[in-house]
Amino acid sequence: MKPLLKISDLHVSIEGKPILNGLNLTVGYGEVHAIMGPNGSGKSTLANVLAGREEYTVDSGTVEYEGHNLFDMEVDERALAGIFLAFQYPVEIPGVSNSNFLKSVINAHRVHRGLPEFNALEMLKYIRQKMSAIEMDETLLKRSLNDGFSGGEKKRNEILQMTLLEPKLSILDETDSGLDIDALRIVADGVNQLRSPERSFIVVTHYQRLLNHIVPDFVHVLSNGRIVATGDKSMALKLEEEGYDWIRESTVSV
Amino acid sequence: MEHLAQIFSEMEASLNGLTGSPLHQFQKNAFSTLRVVDFPSRKHEDWKYTPVQKLLSPNYKLAGILTGEKIKPVDGLDSYVLEINNGRVNIEAAAKNLSATGIKLYSLAEAYPLQDWKDAFETQLLEYAADSNRAFDFLNFSFNTNGLFLDIPKGLKLDKPVEIRITHQDDQVSFSHPLLFIRCGQESEVSFFERLEHPIHNPEVIPEGLINSLLLFKIKKGARVHHVKWQNLPLQQNLVYKLAATQERDSYFQTFAFDIGGKVVRNNVEVDMLESNTYTSLQAGYMATGKQSIDHQTRIHHQVHHCESHEHYKGIIDDQANGAFNGKVYVHPDAQKTNAYQQNDTLVLSPNAVMNSKPQLEIFADDVKCSHGATIGQLDQKALFYLKSRGIQGDQAIDMLKAAFLATIVSQIPNDAIREYITNSMSLDI
Numbered sequence: 173m174k175p176l177l178k179i180s181d182l183h184v185s186i187e188g189k190p191i192l193n194g195l196n197l198t199v200g201y202g203e204v205h206a207i208m209g210p211n212g213s214g215k216s217t218l219a220n221v222l223a224g225r226e227e228y229t230v231d232s233g234t235v236e237y238e239g240h241n242l243f244d245m246e247v248d249e250r251a252l253a254g255i256f257l258a259f260q261y262p263v264e265i266p267g268v269s270n271s272n273f274l275k276s277v278i279n280a281h282r283v284h285r286g287l288p289e290f291n292a293l294e295m296l297k298y299i300r301q302k303m304s305a306i307e308m309d310e311t312l313l314k315r316s317l318n319d320g321f322s323g324g325e326k327k328r329n330e331i332l333q334m335t336l337l338e339p340k341l342s343i344l345d346e347t348d349s350g351l352d353i354d355a356l357r358i359v360a361d362g363v364n365q366l367r368s369p370e371r372s373f374i375v376v377t378h379y380q381r382l383l384n385h386i387v388p389d390f391v392h393v394l395s396n397g398r399i400v401a402t403g404d405k406s407m408a409l410k411l412e413e414e415g416y417d418w419i420r421e422s423t424v425s426v
Numbered sequence: 427m428e429h430l431a432q433i434f435s436e437m438e439a440s441l442n443g444l445t446g447s448p449l450h451q452f453q454k455n456a457f458s459t460l461r462v463v464d465f466p467s468r469k470h471e472d473w474k475y476t477p478v479q480k481l482l483s484p485n486y487k488l489a490g491i492l493t494g495e496k497i498k499p500v501d502g503l504d505s506y507v508l509e510i511n512n513g514r515v516n517i518e519a520a521a522k523n524l525s526a527t528g529i530k531l532y533s534l535a536e537a538y539p540l541q542d543w544k545d546a547f548e549t550q551l552l553e554y555a556a557d558s559n560r561a562f563d564f565l566n567f568s569f570n571t572n573g574l575f576l577d578i579p580k581g582l583k584l585d586k587p588v589e590i591r592i593t594h595q596d597d598q599v600s601f602s603h604p605l606l607f608i609r610c611g612q613e614s615e616v617s618f619f620e621r622l623e624h625p626i627h628n629p630e631v632i633p634e635g636l637i638n639s640l641l642l643f644k645i646k647k648g649a650r651v652h653h654v655k656w657q658n659l660p661l662q663q664n665l666v667y668k669l670a671a672t673q674e675r676d677s678y679f680q681t682f683a684f685d686i687g688g689k690v691v692r693n694n695v696e697v698d699m700l701e702s703n704t705y706t707s708l709q710a711g712y713m714a715t716g717k718q719s720i721d722h723q724t725r726i727h728h729q730v731h732h733c734e735s736h737e738h739y740k741g742i743i744d745d746q747a748n749g750a751f752n753g754k755v756y757v758h759p760d761a762q763k764t765n766a767y768q769q770n771d772t773l774v775l776s777p778n779a780v781m782n783s784k785p786q787l788e789i790f791a792d793d794v795k796c797s798h799g800a801t802i803g804q805l806d807q808k809a810l811f812y813l814k815s816r817g818i819q820g821d822q823a824i825d826m827l828k829a830a831f832l833a834t835i836v837s838q839i840p841n842d843a844i845r846e847y848i849t850n851s852m853s854l855d856i
Contacts, residue, residue, distance in 0.1 A: 223815050224811075224814075224815065225811060226807075226811070246814070246820070247811065247814040247815055247820075248814045248815075248816075248817050248818055248819050248820065248823075250815075251814070251815055251816055251817035252817045257815055259812065262812070263806075263808045263809050263811075263812040265806075265809045265812070265813075265827070265830060266830065266834060267829070267830025267831060267832075267833040267834050268826055268827075268829075268830040268833075273813075273816075273826075276818060276822075276826075277816045277817055277818060280816075280817045280818060280819075281817055284817070316830075333816065337816075337817075
């Protein structure tokens, strides 16, 4: 069986500045991969390139998603094929109501999967059920998408979308940043409820604390645009205690 | 101008018994003023971005009596209908529709000799300097015969909107000149929905036309007036539109302008705050595509102290279309404690689309709070990526963002049926 995602020797730059320098990563079905690393190591770039952000230039290398060339797929096609990016900074869109947005998105995915669109009642029921699971205030549905939401509300809205769309590959880009401990637990619960043998996660984080709640199968350390160390969950603890200096030293000596 | 002189004498010849009447005198005065001031050229500061020559190049005849279809009603809208077909008010039908309300209607032939009309409007009209800036007003006064004076009595709180349906249909190149004088009596509360439309959506072959429409409000003490203008004319028809209002003490005036149709469209709004403690809100949402030209000019005169005005115009200009916003707020020397806000935001979506924006303040008082600004930009690429990253297809994501941009104005229309009608007609129901 082919892996869900296979990244081979990926080189990516922005405005001529190289960011990813030969990154290799394979994510199998049902796996949770944590990506850690110091600031500027390329964590967010990796997350955004997978989702299809246009500002980045892919210089060389390949990414296969379920055996297909990911770079042949448009941004919306990737989403419909099951890739979901939980944004580090969700975008505020005044004038687009959160509920209309969710309805369009959910129905787009249902149609893509060959399912009938939800009617208004089914839609409301479905959204309410997922909202209550992550303890999200229903009044946020009536507001404009992320407009004036607090940092925590924005992140919760990302997790809500993730649980509504049930993606095959969820990429969480520093979803834990700026969250208090309760919100962190809710985000982690959202992920853990979705975990299944078909679904995989890439959890990009700066800190180990999220990984107490979302227990990863693999922890990778990214430095200078490459994965320089891979281990199990215990490596996250080592990073928390010792920082990233030992990684830098060991990579320099290579 | 010689062409107009000929049309004018043809019109005079058809006046029959009315020659020499106050109506005829008014028209004659207006036309001789028009000949003196002439139409503004591109050198005129206020008409720099409006292709006046293009607007006037066809040899318009005066539109005949409407024989075609009428504009259809709006779903779910309960209203008092007033029809203006080819510049002619259907007074009998309007009088019947409004009979139970207490509103008085006068044809212009009846209105011009009336002391009531003179008190409300004549002084104001005489005060205006005869300037080429007002050329289209004089054109309207010269050629209008079937206008209307609506007198809304003191204290009347109208239960549903007055719907003004304006249409122009002719099998020759022609112009029409709708003219309405509306006096809103003390403490009255009324709302107006003005529709400039054609019964056929996007008719393929119709002659070029010009609607030169003029609406004058006299808003008395404590009156509250809401007004929505909706314009979806065929692409062969030009529009020069003016709304001029004077406001007395404690009055409230809110107007919206929504434009998606027309070839060359020029909108003018002028508000004079004559007494203190008044509130004025001007808002607009417009979309220009193809080779359309949509132009807004606003003038707000804070003549006295303690008045507030709020102005927000938002437009989307695409393809090879042109847009302009020329807004001016004058804060006169006695207008202390003025609060004025003016903003114009535009999305320019094509390399060949052009927008000219000029938000201006002229302040001659020292204790005021005024702000003005303009933004011109493209769709937010981050927002577009966000929507697409959720599985929304590119074109739909663009439509969503365009709709979101205008929704902030459209969503403020107080009447549900009108709001829904405009939302659907502008394809904002995404």
